[in-house]
Amino acid sequence: MKEEKIVILDRDGVINVDLMTYVTRPEEFEAIEGSLEAMAKLTTNGYKIAIATNQACIEKEIISEEELRSVHEHMIDLLLEVGGQINYIAFCPHAPESNCKCRKPEVGLLQEIEQQLKISLKGKYFIGDKDSDIKAGRNFGCTPLLIKKGGYGEKVFRTENSPPDEQCFNNLNDAVNYILKQEA
Numbered sequence: 001m002k003e004e005k006i007v008i009l010d011r012d013g014v015i016n017v018d019l020m021t022y023v024t025r026p027e028e029f030e031a032i033e034g035s036l037e038a039m040a041k042l043t044t045n046g047y048k049i050a051i052a053t054n055q056a057c058i059e060k061e062i063i064s065e066e067e068l069r070s071v072h073e074h075m076i077d078l079l080l081e082v083g084g085q086i087n088y089i090a091f092c093p094h095a096p097e098s099n100c101k102c103r104k105p106e107v108g109l110l111q112e113i114e115q116q117l118k119i120s121l122k123g124k125y126f127i128g129d130k131d132s133d134i135k136a137g138r139n140f141g142c143t144p145l146l147i148k149k150g151g152y153g154e155k156v157f158r159t160e161n162s163p164p165d166e167q168c169f170n171n172l173n174d175a176v177n178y179i180l181k182q183e184a
């Protein structure tokens with residue numbers, strides 16, 4: 001598998017405001033301030049971007065796959081306007097009770113990204129706001145970074161699953177700056 005620069009992102013609470021319900025329509029997608037610009041910075045610096053997102057709303061029949069796709073197309077359009085690009089979006093459509101192999105903290109979405117992009121994710125950064133993101137990242141050999149001010153981040157920060165303080169950030173832009181600094 002190719003060794004390429006790639007960052008994996010959770011969606012809700014990292015890129016867009018976590019409504020604590022579900023984003024069901026493009027109009028409900030509200031980018032967190034600075035997040036799209038941070039993603040564009042990754043693109044400009046030669047990073048691929050993949051998203052790994054739990055969307056149980058599909059199996060729960062709150063939205064259809066088609067509607068989820070239109071939310072994602074909207075996100076891609078907004079990002080394009082600031083010069084960023086998403087290379088792959090992996091989503092788990094299953095409800096927790098289904099015990100599937102893709103709902104984070106399971107690693108199925110990360111396997112899917114590897115297979116689709118043919119890029120090894122070992123040692124790559126996985127940025128999320130939930131315990132399940134941190135666990136999935138660790139389980140798959142990624143380096144988890146926590147967004148502590150987004151969505152559920154405060155609940156994870158400085159618990160036993162929290163990454164070290166220097167890998168916890170207020171927002172995606174700070175996390176991206178950290179990543180770029182490691183490279184320098």
Ligand SMILES: [Mg+2]
Binds near residue numbers: 010012013128130151
């Ligand atoms: Mg999240």
Ligand SMILES: [Zn+2]
Binds near residue numbers: 092093101102103
């Ligand atoms: Zn699943």
